[in-house]
Amino acid sequence: MTTxxxxxxxxxxxxxxxxxxxxxxxxxxxxxxxGWGSQGQQALAWLRVGxxxxxxxxxxxxxxxxxxxxxxxxxTDPQARKVYWLSVAAEVVLIVAGALVxxxxxxxxxxxxxxxxxxxxxFLPFVRPFSAPILRATAACCVVVAxxxxxxxxxxxxxxxxxxxxxxxxxxxxxAVTLVVSVAQARGVGAAGR
Numbered sequence: 001m002t003t004x005x006x007x008x009x010x011x012x013x014x015x016x017x018x019x020x021x022x023x024x025x026x027x028x029x030x031x032x033x034x035g036w037g038s039q040g041q042q043a044l045a046w047l048r049v050g051x052x053x054x055x056x057x058x059x060x061x062x063x064x065x066x067x068x069x070x071x072x073x074x075x076t077d078p079q080a081r082k083v084y085w086l087s088v089a090a091e092v093v094l095i096v097a098g099a100l101v102x103x104x105x106x107x108x109x110x111x112x113x114x115x116x117x118x119x120x121x122x123f124l125p126f127v128r129p130f131s132a133p134i135l136r137a138t139a140a141c142c143v144v145v146a147x148x149x150x151x152x153x154x155x156x157x158x159x160x161x162x163x164x165x166x167x168x169x170x171x172x173x174x175x176a177v178t179l180v181v182s183v184a185q186a187r188g189v190g191a192a193g194r
Contacts, residue, residue: 037165
């Protein structure tokens with residue numbers, strides 16, 4: 001195997017590990033969102049089912065990550081690590097600041113909605129360093145669900161935490177499954193070709 005071929009193989013393996021790792025993160029977040037949705041005291045049984053399904057996907061995603069050799073991009077690329085930590089720091093600051101403002105203005109019921117908006121937008125800086133265009137769609141869906149939760153809460157249609165929790169949970173779970181299945185399929189194709 002030539003050096004170029006070896007480097008290409010390492011890059012392809014790293015991309016698979018990155019996607020599977022994103023699946024783990026999104027499954028964890030999905031579980032949390034389903035849990036947060038119970039704050040609205042509606043659809044509790046469905047939210048619990050969502051948490052269980054997300055936990056199963058988390059285990060599957062972790063197994064897929066474990067079976068892919070080598071480190072993910074975050075462990076090997078200082079620029080990707082910098083983008084990651086800056087985005088996460090900005091996310092935390094914005095979530096806390098928004099929660100403080102919403103709490104101070106007697107709008108604490110919208111903290112989950114604000115948080116989902118910020119979480120969605122925070123995915124955008126990861127698209128390029130992790131070669132993950134799927135995160136654009138993940139971000140867009142989170143923003144749409146946050147807008148829906150805001151509308152539902154203001155209109156009295158449903159509690160904002162229930163809509164943000166269920167919608168955020170379903171969105172993140174759907175993308176976690178998509179990532180894990182795509183990696184599993186790619187690994188199956190690669191194994192069959194050897």
